[in-house]
Amino acid sequence: MNKLIVSISISLMIARLKQTLVAAIGVTFSITMFIALLSFMAGLNDLLDNLILNRTPHVRLYNEILPSKNQPVDIAKGTGSAYNFIRSIKPKNQPIEIRNSAAVIRALESDPRVLGVAPKTTVPVFYNVGMISLTGVVSGIDVDAETRLFTFSDYVVEGRPTDLKTVPNSIVLGIGAAEKMIAKIGDVVQVTNSTGQQFPLKVVGIFQSGIQDVDKVQSYASISTTQKLMGKSASYITDIQVKLHNLETAPKLAKEWSALFDVDAIDIQTANSQFETGSSVRTLISYAVGITLLIVAGFGIYNILNMMIYEKMDSIAILKATGFSGSDVNKVFIYIALSIGIFGGTLGLLCGLGGTYFISQIPFSTASLPTVKTYPVNYNPIFYVIGGVFSIVTTYLAGYFPSKKASKIDPVEIIRGK
Amino acid sequence: MTVKVLDSVDISVAKGEFVSVIGKSGCGKSTLLYILSTMDTDFEGTLRIDGNDMRNLKDKQLASVRNDKIGFVFQFHYLLNEFSVIRNVMLPGLKLGKLKESDLEQKAYEKLKILGIETEARKKPNQISGGQKQRVAIARALINDPLLIMGDEPTGNLDKMNGEIVFDIFQELAQVYNQSLLIVTHDIDFANRTHRTIEMEDGRVL
Numbered sequence: 150m151n152k153l154i155v156s157i158s159i160s161l162m163i164a165r166l167k168q169t170l171v172a173a174i175g176v177t178f179s180i181t182m183f184i185a186l187l188s189f190m191a192g193l194n195d196l197l198d199n200l201i202l203n204r205t206p207h208v209r210l211y212n213e214i215l216p217s218k219n220q221p222v223d224i225a226k227g228t229g230s231a232y233n234f235i236r237s238i239k240p241k242n243q244p245i246e247i248r249n250s251a252a253v254i255r256a257l258e259s260d261p262r263v264l265g266v267a268p269k270t271t272v273p274v275f276y277n278v279g280m281i282s283l284t285g286v287v288s289g290i291d292v293d294a295e296t297r298l299f300t301f302s303d304y305v306v307e308g309r310p311t312d313l314k315t316v317p318n319s320i321v322l323g324i325g326a327a328e329k330m331i332a333k334i335g336d337v338v339q340v341t342n343s344t345g346q347q348f349p350l351k352v353v354g355i356f357q358s359g360i361q362d363v364d365k366v367q368s369y370a371s372i373s374t375t376q377k378l379m380g381k382s383a384s385y386i387t388d389i390q391v392k393l394h395n396l397e398t399a400p401k402l403a404k405e406w407s408a409l410f411d412v413d414a415i416d417i418q419t420a421n422s423q424f425e426t427g428s429s430v431r432t433l434i435s436y437a438v439g440i441t442l443l444i445v446a447g448f449g450i451y452n453i454l455n456m457m458i459y460e461k462m463d464s465i466a467i468l469k470a471t472g473f474s475g476s477d478v479n480k481v482f483i484y485i486a487l488s489i490g491i492f493g494g495t496l497g498l499l500c501g502l503g504g505t506y507f508i509s510q511i512p513f514s515t516a517s518l519p520t521v522k523t524y525p526v527n528y529n530p531i532f533y534v535i536g537g538v539f540s541i542v543t544t545y546l547a548g549y550f551p552s553k554k555a556s557k558i559d560p561v562e563i564i565r566g567k
Numbered sequence: 568m569t570v571k572v573l574d575s576v577d578i579s580v581a582k583g584e585f586v587s588v589i590g591k592s593g594c595g596k597s598t599l600l601y602i603l604s605t606m607d608t609d610f611e612g613t614l615r616i617d618g619n620d621m622r623n624l625k626d627k628q629l630a631s632v633r634n635d636k637i638g639f640v641f642q643f644h645y646l647l648n649e650f651s652v653i654r655n656v657m658l659p660g661l662k663l664g665k666l667k668e669s670d671l672e673q674k675a676y677e678k679l680k681i682l683g684i685e686t687e688a689r690k691k692p693n694q695i696s697g698g699q700k701q702r703v704a705i706a707r708a709l710i711n712d713p714l715l716i717m718g719d720e721p722t723g724n725l726d727k728m729n730g731e732i733v734f735d736i737f738q739e740l741a742q743v744y745n746q747s748l749l750i751v752t753h754d755i756d757f758a759n760r761t762h763r764t765i766e767m768e769d770g771r772v773l
């Protein structure tokens with residue numbers, strides 16, 4: 150950088166301090182909005198994703214009830230002159246339990262790629278409210294593993310989740326189901342299984358997932374309680390939920406385990422693809438708004454530079470007459486543009502940080518999100534990098550054409566014009 | 568559209584010579600100076616400065632020739648109001664970059680002294696008189712010790728007395744400092760007191 154050129158740029162800016170500041174504030178404002186908006190949107194995305202993703206296993210092993218994919222008739226077909234007309238094939242009566250589940254769990258737990266394993270047994274039931282039966286689902290879980298891997302205890306809004314282990318025949322009711330049954334902690338509720346058997350279960354907790362439809366049907370019990378509901382042995386497990394060290398490997402591992410253990414396996418990406426879409430659309434909108442603001446600020450800079458150049462025609466002419474080249478003059482105005490961008494941008498990044506902090510302090514409570522007390526934000530440094538780079542790039546582009554124009558000024562024309 | 572302003576002009580200025588150019592308005596005096604100063608490149612023929620051909624030089628090279636070898640004084644002073652008087656004088660020197668800033672400041676101060684306005688060094692150009700401004704412009708033209716100083720009616724905007732002062736300065740520069748000068752003027756008295764007068768008419772040298 151050339152000290153002389155810089156000093157000329159600075160004195161031109163000082164001579165037009167007010168306009169220069171207004172242009173810089175335009176950049177500051179847009180960068181502030183950009184950072185605050187993206188941080189808020191990303192926070193919101195994280196929140197919504199976590200609502201599902203944190204509680205979703207990375208890989209879930211289960212048995213799908215489906216007719217066999219390899220029907221005998223397909224194997225027999227060989228002549229080419231035959232056609233298979235058989236429709237409505239029924240699955241054969243196979244248990245939905247995972248065979249040899251204890252061994253599968255042990256194998257998974259010793260796998261270095263696995264963060265943790267939580268077995269689960271899901272039972273469809275009816276909650277009995279007087280004469281009325283409400284459909285429901287009781288999931289038998291290992292409370293400790295479920296809490297460690299899927300933050301289960303965060304969503305138990307009343308009672309102690311660990312009581313599921315210690316109190317026999319206990320249940321944690323979904324808040325919607327509890328309301329319908331008017332059940333409080335310590336009450337005993339009646340639950341009927343699919344074969345019509347009734348079981349009294351003691352309520353030890355109330356559960357709120359944030360998704361109302363889930364809270365109306367879902368309840369939790371210990372695995373052994375569920376097995377009792379089903380009338381099955383202690384090895385009866387319908388799902389094995391696996392959390393991995395690296396989320397990205399889920400699709401690969403799902404395939405691998407599906408083949409290895411001869412079960413169905415679904416990975417989190419396949420199970421929740423719609424959330425990714427929602428997040429990326431929200432992010433895209435934030436970027437579009439931020440960049441639009443920056444472009445508007447860019448026009449501000451373009452205007453101030455054009456005005457400066459118009460006002461300083463004489464100065465430019467004499468600089469050129471006394472030996473400054475076109476590229477020197479070009480640099481003078483590029484430096485002005487970049488100074489505005491760097492000053493305004495830096496201030497904008499700081500204000501953006503402040504604005505983000507401010508948003509994170511605004512109280513925000515909603516019944517469906519029990520763990521959230523204020524607006525969610527995300528202090529991702531990449532937003533600051535992008536904001537910084539964009540502020541410099543836009544101001545450079547805004548300065549490019551006026552500077553080029555200034556460098557092309559013909560001193561003879563100006564001097565003749567006097 | 569091209570207009571032929573000058574025709575068959577063949578002049579040279581020797582070292583230490585004080586030359587004046589006169590002629591009717593519109594005869595092409597300014598155009599000649601702009602060409603000689605390398606600012607106007609739309610001409611046919613040759614231009615040599617210090618023995619070097621100026622044709623085919625790039626914008627940057629021409630700028631550095633102007634910076635190093637030519638000092639220009641216009642009818643209007645063209646001082647930058649953002650800078651102090653002495654900083655205005657220093658600007659071409661800072662661009663040349665041969666001297667340290669402190670040495671250059673000393674030199675600028677000496678040039679201002681030759682022109683008798685060293686007391687105004689720290690003021691802004693808009694705080695001094697018109698005659699003083701023109702003298703600052705001359706100091707600026709002198710800062711890099713150019714081979715040739717050109718002036719396009721440098722006294723044109725000044726009253727008789729200030730014009731005299733400026734003329735005396737030019738004469739002193741030529742006699743005491745052996746400075747070459749090429750000055751366009753409408754003042755016949757002024758022209759008569761120079762070493763040589765070039766008279767022009769309709770783009771030709773008489």
Ligand SMILES: Nc1ncnc2c1ncn2[C@@H]1O[C@H](COP(=O)(O)OP(=O)(O)OP(=O)(O)O)[C@@H](O)[C@H]1O
Nearest residue numbers: 565570571572590591592593594595596597598599
């Ligand atoms: N941009 C231009 N386009 C067309 N013709 C021009 C242009 N500039 C100058 N001329 C012509 O060139 C001729 C010489 O102009 P120039 O400025 O050199 O005259 P001058 O001798 O300096 O006059 P004065 O004494 O009034 O300053 C004029 O007749 C003018 O018509």
Ligand SMILES: [Mg+2]
Nearest residue numbers: 596597598719
């Ligand atoms: Mg003229």
